[in-house]
Amino acid sequence: MTAPKGHIAAIDPASLPKHYDAAAAEPRWGEVWERAGTYHYDPGRPRAETYVIDTPPPTASGSLHPGHVFSYTHTDILARYVRMTGRNVFYPIGWDDNGLPTERRVQNYFHIRCDPGVPYDPELVLEEASARASKEGPPRKVSRPNFIAACERVTRQDEQAFKRLWTRMGLSFDWREEYQTIGTRSRRIAQYSFLDLWRKGHVESRYAPTLWDVDFQCAIAQAELEDRTVPGAYHDLEFGVEGGGRFTISTTRPELLAACVGVTAHPEDARHRHLFGKLALTPLFRVPVPIFPSEKADPEKGTGILMVCTFGDATDVKWWREHGLSLRQIVQRDGRLAPVVFGGEGWESRDAAAANHAYAELAGKNLNQARKRVVELLREPDASATGQGAPLVAEPRAIQHVVKYYEKGERPLELVPTRQWFVRLLPWKDALIEQGARIQWHPGYMQHRYEDWTRNLNQDWCISRQRYFGVPIPVWFPLDAEGRRDYEKPILPDEPQLPVDPTTDVPRGYEAAQRGVPGGFDAETDIFDTWFTSSLTPQISSHWTLDAERHAKLFPADVRPQAHDIIRTWAFYTIAKAWLHEGRTPWDDVVVSGFVLDPERKKMSKSRGNVVTPLPLVEEYGADAIRYWAGSARLGVDAALDEQVFRVGKRLVTKLFNAGKFALAQSGPAHPIASELDRAFAARLAELVRSATRAFEDKNHAQALQETESFFWSRYTDVYLELVKARARDEAAEAAAGRGSAVAALRLGLSVLLRLFAPFVPYITEEVWSWQFAGERGEPSIHRAPWPSERDFAGIAPPAESASLEIAMACFAAIHKAKADASVSAGREVERLTLAANPKTLAKLALVAGDVLSAARVREHALAAQDDLADGAFAVRDAVFAERAES
RNA sequence: AGGCACGUAGCUCAGUGGCUAGAGCACCACCUUGACACGGUGGGGGUCGGCGGUUCAAUCCCGCCCGUGCCUACCA
Numbered sequence A: 001m002t003a004p005k006g007h008i009a010a011i012d013p014a015s016l017p018k019h020y021d022a023a024a025a026e027p028r029w030g031e032v033w034e035r036a037g038t039y040h041y042d043p044g045r046p047r048a049e050t051y052v053i054d055t056p057p058p059t060a061s062g063s064l065h066p067g068h069v070f071s072y073t074h075t076d077i078l079a080r081y082v083r084m085t086g087r088n089v090f091y092p093i094g095w096d097d098n099g100l101p102t103e104r105r106v107q108n109y110f111h112i113r114c115d116p117g118v119p120y121d122p123e124l125v126l127e128e129a130s131a132r133a134s135k136e137g138p139p140r141k142v143s144r145p146n147f148i149a150a151c152e153r154v155t156r157q158d159e160q161a162f163k164r165l166w167t168r169m170g171l172s173f174d175w176r177e178e179y180q181t182i183g184t185r186s187r188r189i190a191q192y193s194f195l196d197l198w199r200k201g202h203v204e205s206r207y208a209p210t211l212w213d214v215d216f217q218c219a220i221a222q223a224e225l226e227d228r229t230v231p232g233a234y235h236d237l238e239f240g241v242e243g244g245g246r247f248t249i250s251t252t253r254p255e256l257l258a259a260c261v262g263v264t265a266h267p268e269d270a271r272h273r274h275l276f277g278k279l280a281l282t283p284l285f286r287v288p289v290p291i292f293p294s295e296k297a298d299p300e301k302g303t304g305i306l307m308v309c310t311f312g313d314a315t316d317v318k319w320w321r322e323h324g325l326s327l328r329q330i331v332q333r334d335g336r337l338a339p340v341v342f343g344g345e346g347w348e349s350r351d352a353a354a355a356n357h358a359y360a361e362l363a364g365k366n367l368n369q370a371r372k373r374v375v376e377l378l379r380e381p382d383a384s385a386t387g388q389g390a391p392l393v394a395e396p397r398a399i400q401h402v403v404k405y406y407e408k409g410e411r412p413l414e415l416v417p418t419r420q421w422f423v424r425l426l427p428w429k430d431a432l433i434e435q436g437a438r439i440q441w442h443p444g445y446m447q448h449r450y451e452d453w454t455r456n457l458n459q460d461w462c463i464s465r466q467r468y469f470g471v472p473i474p475v476w477f478p479l480d481a482e483g484r485r486d487y488e489k490p491i492l493p494d495e496p497q498l499p500v501d502p503t504t505d506v507p508r509g510y511e512a513a514q515r516g517v518p519g520g521f522d523a524e525t526d527i528f529d530t531w532f533t534s535s536l537t538p539q540i541s542s543h544w545t546l547d548a549e550r551h552a553k554l555f556p557a558d559v560r561p562q563a564h565d566i567i568r569t570w571a572f573y574t575i576a577k578a579w580l581h582e583g584r585t586p587w588d589d590v591v592v593s594g595f596v597l598d599p600e601r602k603k604m605s606k607s608r609g610n611v612v613t614p615l616p617l618v619e620e621y622g623a624d625a626i627r628y629w630a631g632s633a634r635l636g637v638d639a640a641l642d643e644q645v646f647r648v649g650k651r652l653v654t655k656l657f658n659a660g661k662f663a664l665a666q667s668g669p670a671h672p673i674a675s676e677l678d679r680a681f682a683a684r685l686a687e688l689v690r691s692a693t694r695a696f697e698d699k700n701h702a703q704a705l706q707e708t709e710s711f712f713w714s715r716y717t718d719v720y721l722e723l724v725k726a727r728a729r730d731e732a733a734e735a736a737a738g739r740g741s742a743v744a745a746l747r748l749g750l751s752v753l754l755r756l757f758a759p760f761v762p763y764i765t766e767e768v769w770s771w772q773f774a775g776e777r778g779e780p781s782i783h784r785a786p787w788p789s790e791r792d793f794a795g796i797a798p799p800a801e802s803a804s805l806e807i808a809m810a811c812f813a814a815i816h817k818a819k820a821d822a823s824v825s826a827g828r829e830v831e832r833l834t835l836a837a838n839p840k841t842l843a844k845l846a847l848v849a850g851d852v853l854s855a856a857r858v859r860e861h862a863l864a865a866q867d868d869l870a871d872g873a874f875a876v877r878d879a880v881f882a883e884r885a886e887s
Numbered sequence B: 001a002g003g004c005a006c007g008u009a010g011c012u013c014a015g016u017g018g019c020u021a022g023a024g025c026a027c028c029a030c031c032u033u034g035a036c037a038c039g040g041u042g043g044g045g046g047u048c049g050g051c052g053g054u055u056c057a058a059u060c061c062c063g064c065c066c067g068u069g070c071c072u073a074c075c076a
Helices: A022-036 A064-086 A100-110 A130-138 A145-169 A184-199 A254-258 A314-322 A350-360 A368-376 A426-438 A446-456 A532-535 A537-542 A548-554 A564-582 A614-621 A623-631 A643-665 A677-696 A699-727 A731-758 A762-772 A804-821 A839-846 A849-855
Strands: A050-052 A088-090 A113-116 A140-142 A203-215 A225-241 A246-251 A261-263 A280-281 A288-293 A305-309 A396-404 A414-423 A438-442 A474-479 A521-523 A555-562 A589-595 A830-837 A858-865 A874-879
Touching: A022 A521, A050 A064, A050 A555, A050 A830, A064 A088, A064 A145, A064 A555, A064 A623, A064 A699, A100 A113, A100 A145, A100 A288, A113 A145, A130 A414, A140 A145, A145 A614, A184 A203, A184 A532, A184 A537, A184 A564, A203 A396, A203 A532, A225 A368, A246 A280, A254 A261, A254 A305, A254 A368, A261 A314, A280 A446, A280 A839, A288 A623, A305 A314, A314 A414, A414 A446, A426 A446, A426 A555, A426 A564, A438 A446, A446 A564, A521 A731, A532 A564, A532 A643, A537 A555, A537 A564, A555 A643, A564 A589, A614 A623, A614 A643, A623 A643, A623 A699, A623 A762, A643 A699, A643 A731, A643 A762, A677 A699, A677 A731, A677 A804, A699 A731, A699 A804, A731 A762, A804 A839, A804 A849, A804 A874, A830 A839, A839 A858, A849 A858
Parallel strands: A050 A088, A113 A140, A261 A288, A438 A589, A555 A589, A830 A858
Antiparallel strands: A203 A414, A225 A246, A225 A280, A225 A396, A261 A305, A280 A288, A474 A521, A830 A874
16 A cells, blocks of 8 residues: 555544554564564674674573573564664674583482493483482483483473573574584584693693582583571590600581691691691591691681581682692592591501501591590590590581582582692783773673672683583593503594594594503593683684684674673683684673562572572563563672562553553644644654763663653553644644644654664564564664654754753643543543743743644633743642533 | 671662752552553662761762671681
């Protein structure tokens, strides 16, 4: 249907439904966008026109969480804004599927455990139901390939659930750029990263005491530590001194007594100075250990003198290194005490028989059991190293103390000497802080988090994990004639071989048959820390090492959206990798979203059990309404899950539907926007566009939304739309110019406001846009329409009086109030009234009085000058209202 | 213990060195209106955490204190 030239055609409101049904419309538009490729990245356009988003890959096996909806919506709002400004948005989505969370979920889902010793069973069928039935028994042991297959199966399912939610939320990803962190490309790029770091000398393998989780039986990195305050107890134990004497130490870990390798106190401590240089004798095991001074010993703590064990904490490691102490590792990888024998080399004892007798009670026990038993043994007088009564000289004193845990773990971390791979980061601390300063953080104070973390870093990055579902470390070791690994000469693959699985692939120059035989080779079985791969998300998306041209176009990225709790991991490691690989920052901006709190303002988390499943909320209120809630929160600020805000969002959607229906139902002769009120409205609208655009450029979407919303309600629908209704429908021939101006301005207002709202509420804006605006510029979707700008206002003369809109509004409101005071409906006609205002205001009113009086349905009016009224204020007097019309 | 952020109406939050500090929700009253009753109009509601300082002027800037949250440190 083409409109006659010179006439603005209207839509037929009767053809539209009475009410907008988000549940039906949203999935429909999702399909339209998918089919049209509305959000596709165009690789043909130059870098300068491209905007690259380094999207966080969610942990696919994690639960769907309102926090996801919240922060991903923030990013999507930014993406949609940038896209409308004409830039070519690269907005990929990946799934972080490797790692412990997936393994744990799979273990529970199928009730299985991975055991690399079990042979592969290609026929193995795992079912959730049967797993549930077998929960009675111990978990079934399955081979590593079977376990990985189970992981892949579960993550695919989980990813589909996420994808459904993301699609429904209207996140404008380019789904062609979907990837998995366990996928072939990610594995290749992660392994290449390792090769590159190795070549540059940033990687090494070390045998050293490492933070160790005894349940996962896996090394972890400093960034995965979590402090927890837990109950403990001081135990006062009396030690002997060789050559005579005794002293009492305080320890919270008596179960490590057998691992005691030294005793230390502060050098200035008069109570203990006489002991330095002598040998102490441990109770129970009668092991002679050196007593040495150390500045690190705090005279205020405990008794001021303490035992050094291998290893109770990080300070023990330092003492052990600096003082060349013995290594007596009694804690095994499974958290149980090792079967050691006193009397041999490194395990000296002045009474080996007694030591072994006592230790026999402890070997094989876990740490809690061992603690309980060793305390019992220390209550026996014959355990004394001094012959003066029981070594436990006082009842244990209960305390609350802070203990390091793996953030996903359940038992305290131990320090266990193991061989691990490390990326050397400590030498780069200053450089990494400087890199962080080159990045714009939003909000700015998030940079402090990064700097604090980097400055306090005290360990290199342990990147090896003794787990199964992850990217294999691409290394083999040559075996010597005795079949021992030569750790000094690891064999790395060549780049074209990547990705490799060293447990099945064969290194160059070897035959498969040489695996595991003396003179042959042996595979590294460890996998990478998941962050080793996740820290490469910009490079995974840019196809680093696979497509140089694409990489140059997409790396570094423009923006990294993320949550603040993973600044120390994801942001930090990504910055570190980009620095070590290419000497640059991985992005220009970081935008940090807050957390979602439950209605009691508590952080929503799985462990608190207060997580709400988002999809039912989306179905109840519509995605636009949920997005409105997310969009109204500023970056970095935590937001409470608030259904009242969802309702406000839903109301906005309804209002957009109805206002759009009204504005587009008006027709009239084509005419420029020329009437005073219309020009005043356009001028205010242009101000809004400038202000909202500035807010978006400052990464302040919440302000843009607030201003747009405020204008939409309190200027467009409540005011302007009411004021021009009559003129927009005036059929009189002599009113044609005014009518055409009103219709044009109504449409301009709708068109601009829809576009300003489009990043926040993409569905309803697309819906209304589709009724008539779509296709006007050859582009059907509002989400590819140009962001409002001065161009929308070209040729519109400024109003004669800049406050005309506000004058009209104030006068209209005064008449409304008079009607309300008389309990008369706003639509009732007014026979006559007198409008009072100061002379200046009356003069301004003259410019717009026609619109005000016809909108208020005033038949006759008089004006009265009243000097004591403030500028812009009106008083209504002597109003006579018409009788209510008979229906 | 250190760092960062926050503290404004019953609730959720804007805001500014200067008119009488705002919005939404909630609450109260009123209005069938022609886009919308999934709507509209009007109204009540504040010691801007406390104390001090700078200033002609402080909710805003500075200092101290109190409270909340997060990050980091604290393992004998």
